[in-house]
Amino acid sequence: MKNKFDTRLVHGDESASLPGKKGKGVSPAIELSTTFVRDDPRSTDEYIYSRTDNPNRQMLETRVCALENGAGAVAFATGSAASMALFQALPTNSHVIVTGDAYYGTVLQLNKLVTRMGHSVSAVDTTDLTHIEQAWQDNTALVWLETPSNPQMRISDIKAVATFAHERNAKLCCDNTLATSLWQQPLKLGADFSMHSSTKFLGGHSDVLGGIIIAHKKDEMFDRIREVQQIGGAVPSPFDCWLILRSITTxxxxxxxxxxxxxxxxxxxxxxxxxxxxxxxxxxxxxxxxxxxxxxxxxxxxxxxxxxxxxxxxxxxxxxxxxxxxxxxxxxxxxxxxxxxxxxxxxxxxxxxxxxxxxxxxxxxxxxxxxxxxxxxxxx
Ligand SMILES: Cc1ncc(COP(=O)(O)O)c(C=O)c1O
Incomplete structure (x- = not known):
């Protein structure tokens, strides 16, 4: 039987421990090594290089993924790197609809950087579905909702927007930073992705930057986000992952x-x-x-x-x-x-x-x- 939410905050994959005598630390070890000794250069189940994968990052991803019952999670160095990864994973020449009063950095990122990649962007009042309908284009591939929005605290209907987007073969990502996984579960409400700036409530102590995307399905888009993480390289350090994981317990x-x-x-x-x-x-x-x-x-x-x-x-x-x-x-x-x-x-x-x-x-x-x-x- 699956553990309840508060238990999933405290327990998860705690497999990282230092080699030597038997017995694992109650608090996980921090694996700082950038590279790993390998038995077989062809094997796919060994750690290779810390940008590609790291035990602390894996622990963080597993823990956060379980909080929102996702199929997979991908951690980044900041929340901005996480949103950027999702935009980089879009098919070429996509159109994105975003909550107009979402965190201004997200809207700035879309308008300044994502448009440079050849995508187009419409920032609309997503509290009203008719605005999304009016902005819709044949190549709309993603709706980015932020609910509550930061800082105007407006509420958009995740379920209704998910249905609308899915009927048109588009994806929905919900920035869940303000709500936190404790209060809001966007994947349960139909979103394809839930995103957090872990710098905020997940980190919780104003001492670590981070970002994470939780996916409802391990599909092609998820694989592309993983590629952006591993090949693009905006990864969190093992210590950052450890700090966020520690804070998640509370x-x-x-x-x-x-x-x-x-x-x-x-x-x-x-x-x-x-x-x-x-x-x-x-x-x-x-x-x-x-x-x-x-x-x-x-x-x-x-x-x-x-x-x-x-x-x-x-x-x-x-x-x-x-x-x-x-x-x-x-x-x-x-x-x-x-x-x-x-x-x-x-x-x-x-x-x-x-x-x-x-x-x-x-x-x-x-x-x-x-x-x-x-x-x-x-x-x-
Ligand atoms: C709602 C929201 N999303 C995303 C971000 C970006 O996160 P980061 O500062 O970790 O890059 C922020 C930062 O303030 C935010 O408030």
């Missing part, structure tokens, strides 16, 4: 608590005089709430605040937090705040008064107090 406890904290904050600042609107999918007034209940069932640990005032007011709030650090990224144990419009630059889809808040493991009362005093300072 994903459930971390993300449950972070989500609980985020809800407390969202409820507190909803209808606060200094905050025009709280964008949090765990609030019943969020337009995607009902749909998200069928996908994540929870709001997750990320929220955005539309500050009452201008961009300058929002920047002043972020500047004046003491406990909550003004820094990019999300998903770590420490709360982070950021003015996304400034970071994303001229092409930013983020409203100028938006602050993104990644909620950590601190006591929520301290976080509320910190934001309260920052909101006050910003108005002085």
């Amino acid at each position: 994903l459930s406890v971390r993300v449950r608590r972070q989500t609980k904290n985020a809800l407390v904050l969202a409820q507190h600042f909803d209808k606060h005089e200094g905050v025009k609107q709280v964008l949090y999918v765990g609030l019943e007034n969020h337009p995607g709430y009902a749909l998200n209940q069928t996908q994540m069932g929870q709001g997750g640990a990320l929220l955005s605040l539309l500050i009452e005032g201008t961009a300058e007011t929002a920047i002043a709030v972020a500047k004046n937090t003491r406990l909550i650090k003004q820094a990019t990224s999300l998903g770590g144990v420490e709360s982070l705040i950021e003015h996304r419009h400034s970071v994303e630059g001229a092409t930013s889809a983020s409203p100028p008064n938006l602050l993104r808040l990644s909620v950590g493991l601190e006591d929520p009362e301290d976080l509320i107090q910190d934001l309260e005093q920052a909101l006050l300072m910003a108005r002085k």
Whole structure:
């Protein structure tokens, strides 16, 4: 019988251990060697070279794959390398439809790099299927959904988009970074691929970069993604894999608590005089709430605040937090705040008064107090 989710976080393929006396470490060994001594140069079941395969990478891939009941997983050096690998695996002259307010780096990657490869891209509001239908072309090969989207927290219907794409022989990839495998299982909802920036909740401690793609099927597209990993070479180091694997064991406890904290904050600042609107999918007034209940069932640990005032007011709030650090990224144990419009630059889809808040493991009362005093300072 298959183990339950929390057990699959802690146990998996723990086969890597150092040779010598009998007995394996409870924590797996880190295989730093770039190359492996081989019995037979023709054999296919031996490690050859660490770019091609490595025990720590294999352990990470096996563990993450099991979390979302995939057929296979492919790990990369960053989340961006993972998304790039999927785009590189597309047939020539493909058209990609992407969530318009997805993580701005993904949209930038598509518009700047992927179009250079001869593909075309349409960035649309994927919360409404009719926009996908309108953008559809004969050569549309992939829909890239990000739900919830970062940082506007919009919700797209994974099941409906999967059905729509499959009826037209296209694939669906869902960026599952914000939801995490704990709350959302895109493959179960019909997606062909689920992607994570492991830099975020999987890594969880703001100390390691990584990315991973989990596939529903080991088909031709999966083989191509594996080729991009092995031949393209944007692989994670064995230590990075080890760190992410270690953090995965605590994903459930971390993300449950972070989500609980985020809800407390969202409820507190909803209808606060200094905050025009709280964008949090765990609030019943969020337009995607009902749909998200069928996908994540929870709001997750990320929220955005539309500050009452201008961009300058929002920047002043972020500047004046003491406990909550003004820094990019999300998903770590420490709360982070950021003015996304400034970071994303001229092409930013983020409203100028938006602050993104990644909620950590601190006591929520301290976080509320910190934001309260920052909101006050910003108005002085
Ligand atoms: C939703 C989402 N997807 C992908 C990425 C890219 O990941 P990485 O920074 O690991 O390349 C990010 C990074 O912020 C993200 O937030």
